[in-house]
Amino acid sequence: MNSTDLDKDVKRLVHENVYDKGFFSVVDILLQQNYLTNKDYDDWRFGRVDYLEKVCKINLVKLTLINKLIMKYSTELDLKSSWTGYNQYGKGINRRLRFSKSGDKTIEDSYATHYIDKERMIELNEKSAIN
Incomplete structure (x- = not known):
């Protein structure tokens, strides 16, 4: 997928997630986008993979671009950013998971941020209360 197609796909997914759930990560x-499988995600969450980027089916250049596009569209939509800690699932030591090989704080924070449309969340909550 070239950069233009990736841009369109990320924009579409951002809008769909905000409309459907009121937030996204x-x-x-x-x-x-199928750059991460559910199995690989679960392996990472249970600590069987050192860092998330290791199991993504896309190169680091495109992963960086996806993160930049997400920030761009979340700013355009005036979404609230909310840092979310990702801890290892399962029994034992509750350790923080890493997203990148480097562990750089800026990179880690960009992956760990969730983007929320508060007004849409209120709409969805009101709609579910009616049903």
């Missing part, structure tokens, strides 16, 4: 987008 980078992990949501990677799963929906």
